[in-house]
Amino acid sequence: MPRSDSKLSIYIHIPFCTVRCGYCAFNTYTDLEHLIPDYVDALCSELAFVAIDVRDQPVHTIYFGGGTPSLLSPRHFEQILCQVNGLFPVDHDAELSLEANPDDLSEAYLRDLQRLGFNRLSIGMQSANAAILQMFDRQHDLASVGAAVSCARRATFDNINLDVIFGSPGETLTDWKETVQALLGFSPDHISTYGLELKGGTQLRKQVDAGELPRPDDDVFADMYDFASAALATAGYDQYEISNWRRPGKECRHNLQYWRNLEYIGVGAGAHGFFGGCRYSTIASPARYVAALKNGVSGGKHTAPTPAVAKSVEVSVADDMYETIMMGLRLTQEGINRANFRRRFGCDFVDAFRDATEKLTAAGLLIATEKNVVLSESGRLLSNLVIREFVEQIKL
Ligand code: SF4
Structure with missing residues (x-):
């Protein structure tokens, strides 16, 4: 990525x-x-x-x-x-x-x-x-x-x-x-x-x-x-x-x-980060975290250049799409920005998820405009159900 x-x-x-x-x-x-x-x-x-x-x-x-x-x-x-x-x-x-x-x-x-x-x-x-x-x-x-x-x-x-x-x-x-x-x-x-x-x-x-x-x-x-x-x-x-x-x-x-699924560095024991196309987490135990950084040794298998990283996974396009949808739908006004989605994935959100979008819109759970796709007020309490509809179309 x-x-x-x-x-x-x-x-x-x-x-x-x-x-x-x-x-x-x-x-x-x-x-x-x-x-x-x-x-x-x-x-x-x-x-x-x-x-x-x-x-x-x-x-x-x-x-x-x-x-x-x-x-x-x-x-x-x-x-x-x-x-x-x-x-x-x-x-x-x-x-x-x-x-x-x-x-x-x-x-x-x-x-x-x-x-x-x-x-x-x-x-x-x-x-x-x-x-x-x-x-x-x-x-x-x-x-x-x-x-x-x-x-x-x-x-x-x-x-x-x-x-x-x-x-x-x-x-x-x-x-x-x-x-x-x-x-x-x-x-x-x-x-x-x-x-x-x-x-x-x-x-x-x-x-x-x-x-x-x-x-x-x-x-x-x-x-x-x-x-x-x-x-x-x-x-x-x-x-x-x-x-x-x-x-x-x-x-x-x-x-x-x-919520916009943008990059962040996470430091400290048990922190999570998303950087350089990888999601990673660090050693959870504070004592082992301190020791790893004192010794400069690896905490586990990783590709990141810090001894504190315990796990690092390259984010696939499918995973990235899932995160973008799941987090974006939390934003009640901004939602999933269709222009940003096109830039990131090379396709239009509504075209890519037409069946789910039409079904959820007809059920009153989703609102799709030219600019974005957002949960309706009643969709907010059923966000897990809405996300599941989209995720089923992504091959994770
Ligand atoms: S145990 Fe600490 S981190 Fe957890 S909720 Fe209480 S104050 Fe917050």
């Missing part, structure tokens, strides 16, 4: 948390904070390996995700960002995001982050309901979310996202309405609402499977999504992705890179 001429994004994974949340399936570890200084050195080393391949492709977004990136000190971020800025051509107006737990955010800490160039915060609120936060094993309460947002505003952050989760075991529509009202009371610039996924291996999944907690109800789930969509629109938020709403100009540019 030819190298993309679009700008590049960098994802930096920080795999440390003080407590593991009951719903969490991310690559993150508790009781490993003592590794942080060595881990930061290893990140800087990995970035140097990656930069050899990137050359002069401009970087327009940098995203620290986790785990809990807000466990790092300003000095750690300074070390990493000095390395990034020294190695890559970073745009002067690049988006620099940090995922954070509310309890970690003092005004002094946030002022330090501002000084280092951070311009976007994503704070894990998750719920306004104390019992749900307890069920999730979250360590904060609603008041600490408000305090974190106030500190961030005083530190002059003007791009704050709040993450919330709906559809948790036993959560009623009334509970969810209270969470949405509390969320709107904080007046964030961006909102992400995720339906709870009971992923295998998580504590919540085990409790639901064992009958200790009620299994979430699909109908209530749909009602919650509809309520949030209406309430956020009424409050002036613009939906641009199945789970994401923005104030004008406050869309997450980093996540748009994923």
